[in-house]
Amino acid sequence: AAPPPSAPGEPAPPPPPLQYSLLLQHLVGDKRQPRVWDPSTLGGIPCPPKSEEQKMVERVMESCPFKAALACVGGFVLGGAFGIFTAGIDTNVGFDPKDPYRTPTAKEVLKDMGQRGISYAKNFAIVGAMFSCTECVVESYRGKSDWKNSVISGCITGGAIGFRAGLKAGVIGCGGFAAFSAAVDYYLR
Numbered sequence: 447a448a449p450p451p452s453a454p455g456e457p458a459p460p461p462p463p464l465q466y467s468l469l470l471q472h473l474v475g476d477k478r479q480p481r482v483w484d485p486s487t488l489g490g491i492p493c494p495p496k497s498e499e500q501k502m503v504e505r506v507m508e509s510c511p512f513k514a515a516l517a518c519v520g521g522f523v524l525g526g527a528f529g530i531f532t533a534g535i536d537t538n539v540g541f542d543p544k545d546p547y548r549t550p551t552a553k554e555v556l557k558d559m560g561q562r563g564i565s566y567a568k569n570f571a572i573v574g575a576m577f578s579c580t581e582c583v584v585e586s587y588r589g590k591s592d593w594k595n596s597v598i599s600g601c602i603t604g605g606a607i608g609f610r611a612g613l614k615a616g617v618i619g620c621g622g623f624a625a626f627s628a629a630v631d632y633y634l635r
Contacts (some may be wrong), residue, residue: 510578510579510582510583510586513578513579513581513582514575514578514579514582515575516578517574517575517577517578518571518572518574518575518578519571520574521567521570521571521572521573521574521575522567522568522570522571522574523567524570525563525566525567525568525569525570525571526563526564526566526567526570527563528566528570529559529562529563529564529565529566529567530559530560530562530563532562532566533558533559533562533563534559539555539558539559539562540554540555540557540558573603573607576603576606576607577599577600577603577627580598580599580602580603581595581596581599583599584598584599584602593628593631593632593635596627596628596630596631597624597627597628597631598624599627600623600624600625600626600627600628601620601621601623601624601627602620603623604619604620604621604622604623604624605617605619605620605623606619607619607623608620
């Protein structure tokens with residue numbers, strides 16, 4: 447029932463009390479309006495929807511080949527820097543074993559440092575690519591992203607590297623690389 451119209455100078459009558467059953471229909475019944483999830487209403491930072499280009503870039507960056515290439519390049523750079531550093535503190539760099547009393551020239555020292563840097567860079571790149579590939583394959587197979595993936599892939603990588611020297615070295619390599627991977631994963635997560 448609608449309230450009677452009020453006279454021009456009189457205050458409007460209060461609305462009729464809301465019935466409980468009408469309120470329930472709007473909260474849980476047929477008249478309930480679905481809410482669109484908006485993070486800004488919950489106090490979060492609003493985020494615009496991602497474009498197709500952004501989604502494509504994310505898919506590429508999460509792919510196994512990209513992760514392997516990134517680990518390979520990162521390993522190459524890190525290994526090169528480590529090789530040059532170790533050659534810089536080695537007292538035998540540039541010395542000729544046939545003539546131990548001759549002082550090496552700067553060119554010979556730099557040549558040896560470069561050779562050691564390239565050697566370390568290749569090794570680190572191969573290990574980084576192996577680890578990244580196996581971790582990506584293990585993660586895809588298991589369907590989970592947790593610490594077990596890095597431990598399993600560390601064991602596979604360490605075992606494959608150590609197995610070239612024999613079964614015992616492969617087992618030690620598996621355990622050592624798995625433990626190192628677990629420690630790094632624990633520290634990073």
